[in-house]
Amino acid sequence: MNRTTQVAASLSEEEARLPASERAYRQLKQLILDNEIPAGSQMLELEAAARLGMSRTPVREAMVRLEQEGMVELRSRHGMRVLPISPDALAEIYEILTALEGAAAEAAARKGADDSQLADLQHAVDDMEVALASDDLIRWSRADARFHRLLVELAGNRRLAALVEQVSDQAHRARLTTLRMRPKPVGSNRDHAALVQAIRDRDPQRARDIHEQHRRRAAQMLVSLVRDFGLKQL
């Protein structure tokens, strides 16, 4: 097959020279996160290979990585199956996120942040405020994601950051779907502002308490939302 065949999305120059297996991994993951391969649906190795313009080998490698991350399930003869997120699964994921990000908040407050880092955090909070005022949910969720990422980076634990990203990705589609169903995240913003203050004050215990409460509330809201809407899988 012609090496330059491009069936899938066009690639930036930079992406084009990445190893095919890495491209396969990123593109498949993106397709899943964007809900373009819906939960529960299956995709054969050969299908994916054709779609991405490469052979089965790098595609298989990508699928193995995605399985290891908990995004898909590999069933022999049926290719990969995008794992649906049940309400119970969502509860499990948020229980883990609460623990990990709570530890991150504590560590961030213990280590302290410099002015530039605090400004970044504050900027994300402000961004959320603005988005909320203008009913821009997409912008709000982007700023929220940025806030959480910055927070976790402040903890200065690379393994922790990688784990949080991995687990958080598993809940991505659920957040996406419920974004328009949930009440306006007003309380969320208050929590974030209070957390920034706790980090500024170098108060690890308070930082952790605030963030854990924040995550727990978000989890309860999300899970009951999903349950009440009868969404068996996302």
Next chain:
Amino acid sequence: MNRTTQVAASLSEEEARLPASERAYRQLKQLILDNEIPAGSQMLELEAAARLGMSRTPVREAMVRLEQEGMVELRSRHGMRVLPISPDALAEIYEILTALEGAAAEAAARKGADDSQLADLQHAVDDMEVALASDDLIRWSRADARFHRLLVELAGNRRLAALVEQVSDQAHRARLTTLRMRPKPVGSNRDHAALVQAIRDRDPQRARDIHEQHRRRAAQMLVSLVRDFGLKQL
């Protein structure tokens, strides 16, 4: 090549009929955990394939999984490199373990355990006592591992359990090496007994506090031990 060639460790009947990629994954991981492939050492795909009596394909798949787990690093042209555990890495790993297992202890106390489960936990504690009294460090560490595994299972969160195992494996070699260097784990046993009581009493907050303190102390001890002995990598 003859399909039955067996260069590596002999396999049980059961293991023999597992997919080659699964065998490769388990055997390579075991070799790493047992320190038979020392930290920092490299192994080419072809070497591993010859050693395991299979082709590069399943070996490569196994290596990808091990990399995703943080056990090895894949460097093009140099095969896989067993990641050494620096004191800083150990601190990172224990920070994560503390958070995850703390959450597990809390959940276990919240959900409660039935008599059989409590008995299993208690039995592990007793086992540690006996092992300690007879200076049997191997037995002690086995019982300790069992206790932690039971505890995490009690939380009833499969994703959490899988993550804890993955992260805990990363610290395995460090525990192994320091087992004979550390002071006798007397306090450890007291912590465990107190934790069982907290679960019995259905006191989530206390369970979590006890276990987090336990892990934090263990972490401090391990990290400073490793640092003081000048062990740059394990």
Next chain:
DNA sequence: GGATGCGTTTATGCATACATTAATTGATGC
């Protein structure tokens, strides 16, 4: 009409072939 069994198809799992590229070695020039 439905179930059962056989032959065919198909996707995988692994082995192998091939192209690519980094490392190494050796030769040559200074």
Next chain:
DNA sequence: GCATCAATTAATGTATGCATAAACGCATCC
């Protein structure tokens, strides 16, 4: 003697070939 550059080697990354085994369809039988 040392540095530079080309040629060779070696290991990967990807594609392809092939055996296996599961799923499917179809025909036959009850």
